[in-house]
Amino acid sequence: MSATSIFILGIVGAAVLAAAGIFTVAVRRGSSAGPVTGTFDRRAVRKDRQRVAAAATGGGVATIAEPETDTAVEADAAPPEEIDDSVGVTPLVQKRQISAAEYGVTRRQFFNRAIIGLFGGVFLGSLGLGILAFLWPKLKGGFGSKIVAGSVADLRNQIINSDGTLSPLFFPAAQSWLVPIDDASIPGSSFEGLSVAAGGGAGEPSLMALWQRCVHLGCRVPSCESSQGFECPCHGSKYNFHGEYQDGPAPRNMDRFVLEIDDATGDLVIDTGQVIQTPRSKVITIPYPQGPTCL
Numbered sequence: 001m002s003a004t005s006i007f008i009l010g011i012v013g014a015a016v017l018a019a020a021g022i023f024t025v026a027v028r029r030g031s032s033a034g035p036v037t038g039t040f041d042r043r044a045v046r047k048d049r050q051r052v053a054a055a056a057t058g059g060g061v062a063t064i065a066e067p068e069t070d071t072a073v074e075a076d077a078a079p080p081e082e083i084d085d086s087v088g089v090t091p092l093v094q095k096r097q098i099s100a101a102e103y104g105v106t107r108r109q110f111f112n113r114a115i116i117g118l119f120g121g122v123f124l125g126s127l128g129l130g131i132l133a134f135l136w137p138k139l140k141g142g143f144g145s146k147i148v149a150g151s152v153a154d155l156r157n158q159i160i161n162s163d164g165t166l167s168p169l170f171f172p173a174a175q176s177w178l179v180p181i182d183d184a185s186i187p188g189s190s191f192e193g194l195s196v197a198a199g200g201g202a203g204e205p206s207l208m209a210l211w212q213r214c215v216h217l218g219c220r221v222p223s224c225e226s227s228q229g230f231e232c233p234c235h236g237s238k239y240n241f242h243g244e245y246q247d248g249p250a251p252r253n254m255d256r257f258v259l260e261i262d263d264a265t266g267d268l269v270i271d272t273g274q275v276i277q278t279p280r281s282k283v284i285t286i287p288y289p290q291g292p293t294c295l
Contacts (some may be wrong), residue, residue, distance in 0.1 A: 010132040017128065021120030026047045077233045149268040152199035152261070155207060156180060166241050168210075168223045168230075174270040175212050176257060177223060177230070180205035185285040189243070190253060191279040195235050198259035199268055210243040211255040215277075221254070227289035230254065236295055240288035244281040253278045 105113075119158030132258045137227050147153060149171055157179055158169050169178040183200045186192055191208075210230070219234035229246065230239040237248030258274040261267070 002097060006135050007132065010135065014128045014132075016123050017120065021124070022118060024116055024120070037119075052098055054183070080112050111144045133188075143173070143175055143272050145271075145273055147171075147270045147272060148262065148265075149178065149209075149270050151175065151266065152207060152268050153204075155268060156199070156204065159207075160205075165225065166228060167225060168241065170212070170223075171209070171270070174209060174257065174272050176209040176270060176272075177225065177243075179210060179243070181242055181285065183210050189283050190281040190283050191242075194276055194278070195258045196256045196261070196276050198261050207259065207268060208242065209257045211257065211275065213255070214250060215252055215255060216248070222294075224294035226290065226291040227293040228286075229288045229293075231293060231295045232295065238288070238293070238295070240284065240286050242285050244284055244286075244288075246288050252280055 038097060088224075155169060155178055159166060159178060161167055166179065170176070171178055181197050181200075182205050183197070191197060197206035197208050200232040212220050214232040214234065215239055216232065216235055216237050219232050221230045221232045221237075221239070223229075223241075224231045228241050230241070230243065232238070232248065232250070235249050237250035239250070239254050240246055243256060256276050256278075258271040258276060260269045260271065262269050
């Protein structure tokens with residue numbers, strides 16, 4: 001299955017999830033909730049009737065009889081009489097059914113919709129986007145693809161100093177240190193037969209792109225110009241300017257990327273999608289250290 005097909009399937013799946021969430025919320029918003037109703041306590045109804053009767057006969061303030069025993073209440077099982085509104089019904093006795101539109105959204109409905117919205121919109125949406133980002137490859141541009149570094153001659157001039165010392169050029173887009181290497185030193189080394197050097201010829205050295213991460217635990221390795229090498233500040237692994245292992249807990253040389261030259265422009269192209277690993281070199285191509293170390 002192609003990458004385009006996977007992306008389309010992911011979009012369709014996200015749309016289906018969104019539609020299902022909207023449908024669920026719409027169903028929950030239906031008029032299934034009936035009106036709020038209830039029943040009065042018999043004692044309360046009896047007291048209200050006595051109060052209304054006293055007010056209708058002009059007998060002054062109505063008195064409330066002593067509470068009846070539970071036995072008397074159980075004996076009087078007849079339902080309460082209908083109250084005549086014409087004699088003046090107090091607001092405590094009046095009842096009016098409230099429609100669902102007047103009542104609005106219940107607390108339970110609010111929490112149900114909030115949970116569905118958070119779960120469906122935030123969690124599932126984030127999960128879907130994360131899955132798409134994981135499955136969808138970077139077709140061009142950015143780390144993990146081919147990156148044009150520029151003219152080989154310009155890059156070489158920035159790296160080789162007039163006194164013969166080296167100042168490795170860090171290329172952020174490729175997370176790489178660009179260093180020169182003489183083509184004559186490659187045969188018999190750990191780099192023989194590998195596409196890790198390009199741009200040499202006519203007496204000029206080639207260039208290599210060393211991945212900046214230490215092969216021990218992945219720390220970023222800075223350059224040390226005084227020793228003419230790379231020295232990891234995390235655990236003390238040391239490499240020469242060709243990324244060959246010299247000291248410390250690192251298990252191998254620094255990793256490097258495949259290089260090629262663009263035939264149309266002559267620019268150096270770093271393929272960060274192809275990482276080349278080499279063992280500790282038995283033949284060292286450049287001396288280290290050439291001065292005081294930075295660690």
